[in-house]
Structure formats: C-alpha cells, structure tokens
Amino acid sequence: MSSAETGNRVKICQSVELNEGDIKGVDLPDGQRVALYRVGETIYATSDTCTHGEASLSEEGLLSGHVVECSWHFGTFDVRTGAALTSPCSIALKTFPVEVVDGDVYVCY
Numbered sequence: 001m002s003s004a005e006t007g008n009r010v011k012i013c014q015s016v017e018l019n020e021g022d023i024k025g026v027d028l029p030d031g032q033r034v035a036l037y038r039v040g041e042t043i044y045a046t047s048d049t050c051t052h053g054e055a056s057l058s059e060e061g062l063l064s065g066h067v068v069e070c071s072w073h074f075g076t077f078d079v080r081t082g083a084a085l086t087s088p089c090s091i092a093l094k095t096f097p098v099e100v101v102d103g104d105v106y107v108c109y
C-alpha cells in the first residue's frame, strides 16, 4: 500500500484494488485503524474495531450489501452511517469521508 498524506486526508489505495464485498483494514497516520468497504461503485470507511468488543471488522467482519456483520457475536452495522443495527451492538461506528480522485481512494480524518 502506498500512502501519500495530504493534509487531513490520506491516500489508501487505488479503487480497482477493492472488489465488491471487500473489507480492507488500514492504519491512518494518526494511529486510527479504519475499515474500507466497497458496495457497488461506492467505498465507505468506518472505524475498524467493533463497538461491542475488540473484533477487527476488516479481519472478522462479513459484508452483505450495506451491512457488516461482526462474526464474534453477530452484531451488525450500516457501513453508510456507522449505525448499530442489531444486538449486541448498540453504539455506532465512527465513519470517515471517502474521496475517489482519478481512481485513487482517500480517507479524510
């Protein structure tokens, strides 16, 4: 992965590197770990750690449409908003704006 930091956004990868249904975990320069999801032509980013436990959604999550399921206890979140959808998850994930410029994916933080 090449990361070229530009202000408060960072280049993560090229959009073609993310296939439909993929979840990619990346570390931001400030130490936050985020998960990127491709749904159709859109890429979303949330914090990587499930708000119920310490599961990594990029490693343990399953993406189905706009919903990521944490495989530890099967709680779910909407990757568009971060909203917790099903028990035992009740706290929303933090979300991050994603920009795609000339095929490059940037996360703003």
Ligand code: FES
Binding pocket: 050, 051, 052, 053, 054, 055, 070, 071, 072, 073, 074, 075, 088, 089
């Ligand atoms: S750690 Fe994710 S649902 Fe429990």
